[in-house]
Every structure is written in structure tokens, then in C-alpha cells.
Amino acid sequence: MRAAIHSTSGALALAVLLLTAMPPVIGAETPNPVADAQAFRKFFTDKFPKVKLEDFVNGPYSMNEDMHRQWQEKEQFPPYDFSLEAGKEMFAKRFKNGKSYADCFPNQGIGIRQNYPQFDEKEGKVVTLELALNRCREANGEAPFSYVKDEMAALTAYMAFTSRGKPFDIKIPNDARALEAYENGKRYFYTRRGQLNFSCASCHVQNPGERIRAEVLAPAIGILNAMPIYRSEWGGMGTISRRFTTCNSQIRGVPLDPQSDEYRDVEYFLSYVSNGLPISGPGARP
């Protein structure tokens, strides 16, 4: 009897210890994408009260009146035009098996950019537009394109162009894995890395509108809406994959492979918090 009492009180003490030691399951740590997106929007509109919400998609050009005027002039003869034309031709060209990109996407791939990235519930992972394009190629017996080179930039430039003005509409389905992918992307965005100890947020949340060397930093909200972009610094077009890997190198971090889970997830996070802002790609940047 005494042994039974001892064992019961011991178990009770252990249970109390565990309950008090464990953090509450519901609290500040619970992912809440809707609240995140609201806070994100409020942060940038409070920080830049003169910038119209839809103008954030113009990146550094939304931060500075002079640059905005230069950009408007540049848009008369946009430097991404050659890529857009190439992308349109590539998109229409049939694969060796007679099929085309149009067969892989809803609405024949026209005006759908704003719906990517998507969470694929079969795979349990985020699928970006770049990834979906290469999967389409492979499914039709074609070799995949490099994620950081001109062909992928041209294809996504054309697809973005057909979605211009359509607001980002990224969905997080009722699937714990989707929420986890979103949360992983958020963590990646805020995590410091590289020898320079920068996170994505160091530049695009803490310092948008400021200069880093000769560059004016873009705000994080709407930053992917203009992708892919022609960058004068690159002397050519760049995909989202190129942007992510280059950012990592610039802070002296070894980039991950393009379309690694981390990059797919951070694209998911950044696109979701820009829901409602119009697609403006392809874009041009200094």
C-alpha cells in the first residue's frame, strides 16, 4: 500500500514537473500566416507612408522619386524585352513528343503566375513555377533547364507578363506540412547566415530604401512580384533562383542548390505575405 502511494505521488510529481517545464503549445510560436501577412503589410506601409501599396512591387524604384522617374523612362524601352520575346517563342514551341508547356498547366499556362508557388499535397512540398516548368520538360522527355540561366528566365518572364496586374494569390491548404513549409520559409528569411551575419530581413526589412554600396535595397513586400528581372549589374536576366543564390554568396554564405527545400519554402513565405499585390514581372533593376 505504502509502495503504491509512493509510486503514485512520484508519478504525480513527474507529471507536474513535465507540465511546468513544457512550453504551452498554443502561443506566440504558433504559425499564423494570416496575422504574419497583416503585420508585414502594416510594417511597410507604416515605414513608407507615401508609397502606395501596389507600388512596393517596383522594389527600389518605389523608394526614391528620382529613381522612379528613371525607371518610367527605362520602361519605354525595357531591357527585358529580348527575354520576353524569346520566352514567348519557347513557350509556344512544341516538345519532340508534340506536346507543349501549355499541356502541363491550367489555362494553358496563361495568366497563372500569381498562383505560384503552390503546395503539392501529393508530394508534401512546395512547387515553384521554375520547378513546375522543369518537371513539365522532364515529363515530356526534355532535359531540364538550369535554374539560374537565360532559358528559365525567358520562360518565366513570358509567364509573368501574361499575369501582369493579377494579384498574388498563394494558398496554404489545410495540411500541417504546408504550414510547416511556410514556417520553414519564414525562419529561413529571418535567419542570419554567411560571414557577414546577414539575414534576408537585414537588407529587405531593416534597411529598404537605404544604400548598400551603390544599390538601393528593395522592400521585402512585393519583392518577388517583379521576378524574373533584368539586372544591369548582371548584364542579363535573372530568375528567383539566381536571386536567392546570389544573395547568399554576397553575404559570404555558400549557396544551396537552386530549388532546395529552403529556397522553395522561402519563396512560398515571401509570396504569401505579398498576397494581394499585383504581378509586375518581368522587371528591371539597376
Place this chain on the structure above:
Amino acid sequence: MSNMRVSEMWKFKLSLALLLITGSTPLFAASEAEFKSAYAAAEAANNEARGLRNQWTTTAAALAAAKRAAEAGNFDQALASSKEAEALAKASIFQATSEKEAWRALEIR
């Protein structure tokens, strides 16, 4: 000049030469074995950083410099670069570990 004085002069010159030789190089030059051990430690730390998905380009550069110096037979430089690489890799591990919680400080709420 006496034989005694000539002998003393040679002794002096010899001592000076020895002094110059020992002064211009480290007292104990690094060996290939020391380099290999330091390089292995640096590589192990860098592999740990890879596991944390947080390698630094500067670690890779220091490892490459160590290898180049060793191939040229300069084990002092090879050892120094290996140690630098290990220190950088360990810093990247510390960063990745501390950021597991610290990232929240930057979060927009």
C-alpha cells in the same frame, strides 16, 4: 693578424650567420603531419556546418589556400590556413546553432 684573431673572426661570422638563419625562419617549422591533422579538423568542422546548411565561402577559400600551400611545400602557411578555416567553420556552426532561436528577434510581429 695572428692566427688567434682570424679564428675568432670566423667564429663571430659563423655565429652571425646562424643567428640570421634562425631569426628569419620559425624556430620549429610545421610538418606535413601537423598540416594534415589541422586540415582534417577544419574539414570536419566544415562538414558539420554543411549538415547545418550554413557553410561560409570564406571557410572554403581558407581550405583551398591551405591545400595550395601544402602542394607548394609551404607547411607553415598550410597549417595557418587550416587553422583559419577551422576557426571560420566553428564560427559558422555557432551562428547556425544560435540562430535556431535568435531569428525570432528580427521577426515582424
